[in-house]
Amino acid sequence: MRIRVKHAKLGELVFLSQLDMVNTILQALRRAKIPFALSEGFNPKPKISYGLPLPVGAGSLAEYFDLVLETRISLGEIRERLSKQLPYLLEIRDIWEIPSSEPALQASVSAADYYIWLKTETPYSDGLMEEFLNQESWDFVDRRGRKKDLKELVIKLDYLGVKQGLVGFKITAAAGSKKNFRPADFCEILGKSAKGSIEPPGRILRCELYYGGEKEQLTPFSGG
Amino acid sequence: MDWQKWQDLMEVEKPIRYVGREWNQIKKEPGEVKLSWALAFPDIYEVGMSHLGMKILYNLINSRPGYAAERVFAPWIDREEQLRKRGRLLHTLESNRPLHSFDIVGFSLQFELSYTNVLTMLDLGGIPLRTGERKGFPIVVAGGPNTFNPEPLADFIDCFFIGESEEMIEPFSEGVFKAREKGGTREQLLQELGNLPGIYVPSLYSLEKKGVFSCPVPGANAPEVIEKQMVRNFNESFFPESFVVPYTPAVHDRVTLEIARGCTRGCRFCQAGIIYRPVRERSLEKLRCQGEELLEATGYNEVSLLSLSTTDHSQIAQLVEHFSSAHSDLGVSLSLPSLRIDAFSVNLAGEVQKVKKTGLTFAPEAGTQRLRNVINKGVSEEDLLGAVEAAFRSGWTTIKLYFMMGLPTETDEDVMGIVDLARKVWEIGKKLAPRRPRITVSVATFVPKPHTPFQWEPLLTLDEIERRQKILRKGLRGKQFNLNWHAGESSQLEAILARADRQAGNHIFGAWKRGARFDGWSEEFKPEFWQELISENDWVHRELPNGEVFPWDHIFTGVEKSFLKGEKEKSQEAAVTLDCRRGACHGCGCCDNLKAVVEVFGGNNRADQS
Ligand code: SF4
Numbered sequence: 166m167r168i169r170v171k172h173a174k175l176g177e178l179v180f181l182s183q184l185d186m187v188n189t190i191l192q193a194l195r196r197a198k199i200p201f202a203l204s205e206g207f208n209p210k211p212k213i214s215y216g217l218p219l220p221v222g223a224g225s226l227a228e229y230f231d232l233v234l235e236t237r238i239s240l241g242e243i244r245e246r247l248s249k250q251l252p253y254l255l256e257i258r259d260i261w262e263i264p265s266s267e268p269a270l271q272a273s274v275s276a277a278d279y280y281i282w283l284k285t286e287t288p289y290s291d292g293l294m295e296e297f298l299n300q301e302s303w304d305f306v307d308r309r310g311r312k313k314d315l316k317e318l319v320i321k322l323d324y325l326g327v328k329q330g331l332v333g334f335k336i337t338a339a340a341g342s343k344k345n346f347r348p349a350d351f352c353e354i355l356g357k358s359a360k361g362s363i364e365p366p367g368r369i370l371r372c373e374l375y376y377g378g379e380k381e382q383l384t385p386f387s388g389g
Numbered sequence: 390m391d392w393q394k395w396q397d398l399m400e401v402e403k404p405i406r407y408v409g410r411e412w413n414q415i416k417k418e419p420g421e422v423k424l425s426w427a428l429a430f431p432d433i434y435e436v437g438m439s440h441l442g443m444k445i446l447y448n449l450i451n452s453r454p455g456y457a458a459e460r461v462f463a464p465w466i467d468r469e470e471q472l473r474k475r476g477r478l479l480h481t482l483e484s485n486r487p488l489h490s491f492d493i494v495g496f497s498l499q500f501e502l503s504y505t506n507v508l509t510m511l512d513l514g515g516i517p518l519r520t521g522e523r524k525g526f527p528i529v530v531a532g533g534p535n536t537f538n539p540e541p542l543a544d545f546i547d548c549f550f551i552g553e554s555e556e557m558i559e560p561f562s563e564g565v566f567k568a569r570e571k572g573g574t575r576e577q578l579l580q581e582l583g584n585l586p587g588i589y590v591p592s593l594y595s596l597e598k599k600g601v602f603s604c605p606v607p608g609a610n611a612p613e614v615i616e617k618q619m620v621r622n623f624n625e626s627f628f629p630e631s632f633v634v635p636y637t638p639a640v641h642d643r644v645t646l647e648i649a650r651g652c653t654r655g656c657r658f659c660q661a662g663i664i665y666r667p668v669r670e671r672s673l674e675k676l677r678c679q680g681e682e683l684l685e686a687t688g689y690n691e692v693s694l695l696s697l698s699t700t701d702h703s704q705i706a707q708l709v710e711h712f713s714s715a716h717s718d719l720g721v722s723l724s725l726p727s728l729r730i731d732a733f734s735v736n737l738a739g740e741v742q743k744v745k746k747t748g749l750t751f752a753p754e755a756g757t758q759r760l761r762n763v764i765n766k767g768v769s770e771e772d773l774l775g776a777v778e779a780a781f782r783s784g785w786t787t788i789k790l791y792f793m794m795g796l797p798t799e800t801d802e803d804v805m806g807i808v809d810l811a812r813k814v815w816e817i818g819k820k821l822a823p824r825r826p827r828i829t830v831s832v833a834t835f836v837p838k839p840h841t842p843f844q845w846e847p848l849l850t851l852d853e854i855e856r857r858q859k860i861l862r863k864g865l866r867g868k869q870f871n872l873n874w875h876a877g878e879s880s881q882l883e884a885i886l887a888r889a890d891r892q893a894g895n896h897i898f899g900a901w902k903r904g905a906r907f908d909g910w911s912e913e914f915k916p917e918f919w920q921e922l923i924s925e926n927d928w929v930h931r932e933l934p935n936g937e938v939f940p941w942d943h944i945f946t947g948v949e950k951s952f953l954k955g956e957k958e959k960s961q962e963a964a965v966t967l968d969c970r971r972g973a974c975h976g977c978g979c980c981d982n983l984k985a986v987v988e989v990f991g992g993n994n995r996a997d998q999s
Pocket residue numbers: 652653654655656659660661662697698
């Protein structure tokens with residue numbers, strides 16, 4: 166039986182690395198006595214795979230993993246048993262059975278939704294923000310030293326304004342192995358263009374992952 | 390989590406160390422807590438969270454209604470800088486309260502080179518460093534093996550727990566609680582606590598120079614001797630029903646079962662062998678239940694059978710069989726941390742690691758039979774080569790060998806003996822191993838420890854350490870050998886702190902002021918911070934006279950000093966003393982003095998045979 170689970174990653178647990186999170190989930194599955202399948206070979210490993218790794222420090226309402234189970238258990242029971250063994254900051258939000266033919270999450274992720282907040286010391290001038298948002302391109306140099314335009318990766322951007330000393334955005338952007346928008350890059354570029362009045366790092370909350378895109382419709386993994 | 394806390398954590402390496410909120414964490418409502426303990430481990434989270442003693446005390450204290458125990462670990466260097474820069478205090482993981490707001494702060498002292506971290510934690514916790522300056526602050530206590538020479542930290546620790554802390558937690562907590570109800574001064578309280586069994590309060594003792602060391606002399610109402618406390622009826626004694634499960638990999642992530650306490654093989658350099666006497670085992674039945682319960686509570690997939698010498702447990706074969714078969718369908722594996730050197734142990738290990746054969750470790754400690762007899766390591770070359778043969782035959786390719794250098798009476802011939810033995814192991818591997826074998830040879834410098842037959846012995850000088858390391862390096866060239874050792878200076882510091890008197894306190898403070906942190910971490914250790922201490926304590930390189938009075942002579946392990954002397958003399962004749970767990974009693978004094986008995990199962994009880 167193959168299942169897909171959607172869960173949150175909130176509060177202090179945003180500091181779990183991807184590996185820490187996988188281990189934490191596996192421990193919870195063992196405590197819940199949910200028999201997951203192991204790979205063959207010398208060093209048997211559980212067949213668990215995540216969608217898109219989340220940077221350390223970022224929260225999420227939409228972490229997805231796929232898992233193969235040894236036996237059939239009803240989804241309701243899995244959810245109930247696992248929930249009892251999982252820290253509430255990693256709360257299960259949804260669970261589905263998926264066919265074994267379903268492509269791996271990692272291969273099909275195409276976009277993600279992010280909330281991004283940054284601290285702003287001085288009252289922010291709307292003019293400056295408008296200028297930034299209307300720039301032709303957001304050029305930057307990526308980690309491998311290549312010149313890139315971040316704006317190309319943005320599908321939709323809502324500026325949420327300034328509240329309680331924080332400036333907020335909701336951004337839908339390309340995600341996955343081919344093209345990937347890194348919220349940290351966005352914060353960096355914004356910080357530079359705001360000339361010190363906005364300070365990275367930004368706090369990030371991922372709220373959905375999508376597949377599809379380009380020609381077909383962008384569809385959230387949790388259904389249309 | 391507020392923005393500031395998030396931002397602080399974003400700036401440090403591995404922020405998850407400072408977050409807490411783990412599965413099985415115990416957090417009590419402030420209203421129900423009458424007495425609060427902060428359990429402090431002077432090393433990083435990942436190290437401290439692997440330590441069994443911490444787990445036992447944490448659950449033991451929290452199992453008592455009205456008591457709370459919380460955890461705190463040494464902040465890594467980046468975190469300390471941050472706390473200082475922002476003017477924040479070191480706090481526990483459970484309630485996030487600073488250390489100074491607890492009733493009792495208890496340090497676990499496992500290793501001399503963690504002493505400066507104790508000062509860091511006190512200072513960052515908002516607690517004055519010196520015991521005399523703590524009016525209105527928590528009682529600072531320490532337990533663990535290092536308290537068997539408490540003097541180097543006597544300026545900073547109000548009370549030391551001598552022996553197995555489980556036994557003292559209850560009377561001590563009650564003492565502190567009642568005193569608080571009653572009112573009264575801190576001095577009165579310390580006076581009372583200092584008269585509880587096993588509790589050493591250094592401020593009740595003055596110092597007197599005797600020979601090399603300044604030794605404590607009891608004041609009016611202080612006990613002359615502090616006798617170690619130990620768990621009796623170990624089989625029925627407290628063991629946690631759950632472990633806190635760290636989010637980030639600790640040094641060990643597994644269910645650790647303590648299958649026995651104590652080891653009486655009697656290696657003459659070994660402090661644990663003396664301070665945890667006599668041997669006490671847990672039964673197969675008990676361990677099965679504990680294992681079951683803990684696997685369920687933690688979700689771990691590994692069980693480790695812990696004791697000073699795992700394969701000496703009288704029911705080890707049944708234990709291994711049980712734990713390697715009962716849960717294998719769930720992918721639960723078993724590990725045996727300390728193997729005796731013989732084919733029996735190797736076969737057991739083979740049972741355990743049916744598929745994945747990583748490295749196998751043996752500790753012959755010395756390279757020649759003569760020297761192994763001197764240190765009373767009851768291992769013959771035959772045993773070792775037999776064990777190695779069995780290991781290569783059953784598929785292992787990596788063998789780790791642990792040795793010590795600079796043991797009493799060691800000559801160059803003994804050092805070459807290490808080389809020869811490693812080469813023999815390699816030759817066997819070449820013939821029998823399925824792949825090209827790799828031999829790791831770890832050579833530590835022998836450090837004389839208090840309460841051992843070798844407590845009078847010298848440490849090699851740095852030049853001599855280097856010269857002997859060169860012999861090893863020359864002898865073990867070649868890719869098949871992986872040779873590693875400790876820096877001489879770090880052994881030198883460890884050796885001084887292990888046997889130092891109270892004067893060392895000022896030097897520890899000085900080194901800490903100059904910036905000494907995490908001295909046990911080779912990349913952080915800076916000998917230049919310790920030059921004064923090192924130059925004032927050159928006795929460490931001399932043999933001390935038989936009549937030397939030690940600063941730990943008032944700390945009583947139950948074992949008579951005369952027995953230790955006798956063992957020292959036997960060592961000079963390379964004469965061997967056998968294990969008393971099954972053989973004859975050697976009259977070390979422990980069982981009589983402490984009214985203790987050897988607790989062994991499986992029909993091998995010494996009493997059964999006599
Ligand atoms: S076997 Fe020797 S070194 Fe190991 S714990 Fe026992 S006495 Fe100490």
